[in-house]
Amino acid sequence: MVKTIGILTGGGDCPGLNSVIYGVLLKAADAGYKVIGIEKGWKGFLENRTRELDVSSLDDLHTVGGTLIYTSRTNPYKNAKAIQEPVEREKAIKETAKMMASQIKTLKLDALITIGGDDTLGVAAAMYKYAGANVIGVPKTIDNDLSSTDYTFGFWSAIQLASNTMDNITTTARSHQRIFIIEVMGRDAGWLTLVSGISAGADIILIPEKPFDLQNDIINILRDRVDSGRKYHIIACSEGAIPTRESFERDFSTISQNDIDHLPKDDFGNPLLAKLNMSKVLVKELNNQNKLREYFIEKDVAYDIREVTLGHTMRAGTPNSFDRILGLRLGLQAIKLVNNNNFGQMVCLNGTEIGSVSLSEGAQKKLVPKTSDLLEVADLITKVKCGKQNHT
Numbered sequence: 001m002v003k004t005i006g007i008l009t010g011g012g013d014c015p016g017l018n019s020v021i022y023g024v025l026l027k028a029a030d031a032g033y034k035v036i037g038i039e040k041g042w043k044g045f046l047e048n049r050t051r052e053l054d055v056s057s058l059d060d061l062h063t064v065g066g067t068l069i070y071t072s073r074t075n076p077y078k079n080a081k082a083i084q085e086p087v088e089r090e091k092a093i094k095e096t097a098k099m100m101a102s103q104i105k106t107l108k109l110d111a112l113i114t115i116g117g118d119d120t121l122g123v124a125a126a127m128y129k130y131a132g133a134n135v136i137g138v139p140k141t142i143d144n145d146l147s148s149t150d151y152t153f154g155f156w157s158a159i160q161l162a163s164n165t166m167d168n169i170t171t172t173a174r175s176h177q178r179i180f181i182i183e184v185m186g187r188d189a190g191w192l193t194l195v196s197g198i199s200a201g202a203d204i205i206l207i208p209e210k211p212f213d214l215q216n217d218i219i220n221i222l223r224d225r226v227d228s229g230r231k232y233h234i235i236a237c238s239e240g241a242i243p244t245r246e247s248f249e250r251d252f253s254t255i256s257q258n259d260i261d262h263l264p265k266d267d268f269g270n271p272l273l274a275k276l277n278m279s280k281v282l283v284k285e286l287n288n289q290n291k292l293r294e295y296f297i298e299k300d301v302a303y304d305i306r307e308v309t310l311g312h313t314m315r316a317g318t319p320n321s322f323d324r325i326l327g328l329r330l331g332l333q334a335i336k337l338v339n340n341n342n343f344g345q346m347v348c349l350n351g352t353e354i355g356s357v358s359l360s361e362g363a364q365k366k367l368v369p370k371t372s373d374l375l376e377v378a379d380l381i382t383k384v385k386c387g388k389q390n391h392t
């Protein structure tokens with residue numbers, strides 16, 4: 001039987017989205033299936049915005065950045081989730097899931113492939129859980145914060161962009177003897193900052209999973225670095241990095257707890273951390289550190305602090321080869337699951353193999369664990385580059 005498969009992309013765009021779409025199209029063409037692109041994620045799904053995708057007119061789509069079928073951050077469960085009373089809320093979520101599942105039938109689809117992060121996949125997971133919908137998930141996000149897959153596609157392309165920028169800024173930092181604070185995307189997950197920071201040899205790395213102490217983790221390190229003859233400094237700072245409560249109360253004067261607690265939120269309730277602009281906050285706070293300034297000047301080093309917010313440049317451009325190949329493989333695997341009527345699954349990368357896990361498991365968040373060896377690498381780089389290594 002000729003199957004008709006819908007495909008949508010939700011959440012932020014990400015290098016490799018088109019690679020997955022191309023993988024789906026290649027395998028579907030081989031199986032004789034029809035693929036219907038749903039425009040603008042869940043928004044277009046609810047508004048019947050569809051068009052058939054023809055693989056023969058899309059040669060080499062896997063090499064192109066962004067998403068051919070557009071994306072949006074639309075949460076169909078927004079109203080249901082806003083209900084305070086738990087039983088009523090659960091009931092409303094179930095009803096929404098059933099309405100969403102019936103929309104698959106309205107669009108005359110036999111299956112729906114959803115490509116997105118924890119928010120988009122969470123929507124699909126509930127459609128399967130409450131209404132047994134024929135959905136498959138593909139994990140996407142530059143943030144790499146999804147459990148049950150070793151990497152999400154888009155992550156390594158974003159790492160390369162961030163790492164290259166930090167490499168490049170080093171020459172300016174060196175020429176002017178400046179402190180540069182580079183703000184990296186990633187929301188409440190530090191993977192992007194940690195890995196790109198290590199890759200570029202950042203002197204200090206600040207991530208959300210490890211709240212920092214302004215005095216110990218920044219001021220003292222900068223002082224030690226100047227002491228050991230270093231004249232420029234690169235700080236990689238996650239957009240979601242936060243100080244410890246103790247440091248916040250003791251060291252910060254330019255933002256209030258209220259600023260942190262009342263950030264605007266997106267459709268899924270995620271606080272828009274970039275609005276805090278932690279790199280800018282740190283520039284202001286460090287500019288207030290007169291003792292450190294005097295110490296720098298005494299040592300004949302400029303005390304000039306600048307920030308660069310990488311923002312959307314990190315999601316821009318073409319996917320790197322890793323993400324192209326991963327995207328294609330995940331796309332093929334999604335169609336294999338459709339072939340086997342194995343729905344409610346998220347495709348994933350497990351070591352070097354492509355596999356799948358249940359959507360409810362796969363849509364969970366993955367933050368940097370305290371035991372990560374990457375944290376040890378970052379700490380050692382910071383320590384050794386300020387002359388603080390142990391000689392035991």
Ligand code: F6P
Nearest residue numbers: 012141142143185186187274315
């Ligand atoms: O989830 C991917 C991501 O790029 C985050 O790192 C970032 O916080 C967010 O999206 C930005 O979203 P938007 O493009 O909607 O501002």
